[in-house]
Amino acid sequence: xxELIETIVKAxxxxxxxxxxxxxxDGSKLVYQLSVHHSDTGKVIGKQGRVAKxxxxxxxxxxxxxxxxxxxxxx
Amino acid sequence: xxxxxxxxxxxxxxxSAALExxxxxxxxxxxxxxxxxxKGFLGFGGKPALVxxxxxxxxxxxxxxxxxxxxxxxxxxVTITQKKMGEEVILDxxxxxxxxxxGKRGQTLNSLQYLTNLVANHHSNGFIRIILDAENYRxxxxxxxxxxxxxxxxxxxxxxxxxxxxxxxxxxxxIIHMALKSEKHVxxxxxxxxxxRKVIIRPVTK
Numbered sequence: 001x002x003e004l005i006e007t008i009v010k011a012x013x014x015x016x017x018x019x020x021x022x023x024x025x026d027g028s029k030l031v032y033q034l035s036v037h038h039s040d041t042g043k044v045i046g047k048q049g050r051v052a053k054x055x056x057x058x059x060x061x062x063x064x065x066x067x068x069x070x071x072x073x074x075x
Numbered sequence: 076x077x078x079x080x081x082x083x084x085x086x087x088x089x090x091s092a093a094l095e096x097x098x099x100x101x102x103x104x105x106x107x108x109x110x111x112x113x114k115g116f117l118g119f120g121g122k123p124a125l126v127x128x129x130x131x132x133x134x135x136x137x138x139x140x141x142x143x144x145x146x147x148x149x150x151x152x153v154t155i156t157q158k159k160m161g162e163e164v165i166l167d168x169x170x171x172x173x174x175x176x177x178g179k180r181g182q183t184l185n186s187l188q189y190l191t192n193l194v195a196n197h198h199s200n201g202f203i204r205i206i207l208d209a210e211n212y213r214x215x216x217x218x219x220x221x222x223x224x225x226x227x228x229x230x231x232x233x234x235x236x237x238x239x240x241x242x243x244x245x246x247x248x249x250i251i252h253m254a255l256k257s258e259k260h261v262x263x264x265x266x267x268x269x270x271x272r273k274v275i276i277r278p279v280t281k
Contacts (some may be wrong), residue, residue, distance in 0.1 A: 054186035061183040
């Protein structure tokens, strides 16, 4: 899952080397913390959070065969 | 990115030599003039031009590569077929667990489409529109939206009351508007703000 998020985000930003994804288990939830170069923050969030929403939709689709709930945080 | 440096008597000549070497056309490359040519006197002291020509990544190729990688990491590898329709490029996905990629009401397919368009247009200055399709989903969705449009219109005519449909993306709203364009007893309009914009079907009052 970490790899999937990295693949998507790296293709969208100007500084792919600074994309980091950390997986944190939180009880029944899996939280992925995404951090990017500060000038790329807007690119992964998008107008009205459109990009962030699209990434979350894809990540959730990939996680349907897992029993844990998945959430993606952008730091 | 493929990049070469070429010299020529003039900038013009150097560029066309480079294009020939790369087998590319002018709009597929970026050209940087490193040194202008100088005319010598009676064949002495002249300097050739030096240009650096780099091949721009092809947006469609990038889109396909992106999709291939993303779907593989999602655990749903796909085969992608390209079709060009006017200004738009349709990428058709086929594979084993395609339902995962479509999602509820095409949510996942629409999200993938949005991301793919961002990736394709990231490096190009022109604008390319990519449409993702899987197992004829777009066509099936269009048919069911048209059925929804006519049946809702019938209910509106019977009850003489307007009905608001569920929120839809713009391409789906357009299908509803088009389906009821020739229907004289009802009118359609879109209200609300994205992503909750929805079509409202109202009776025409005379």
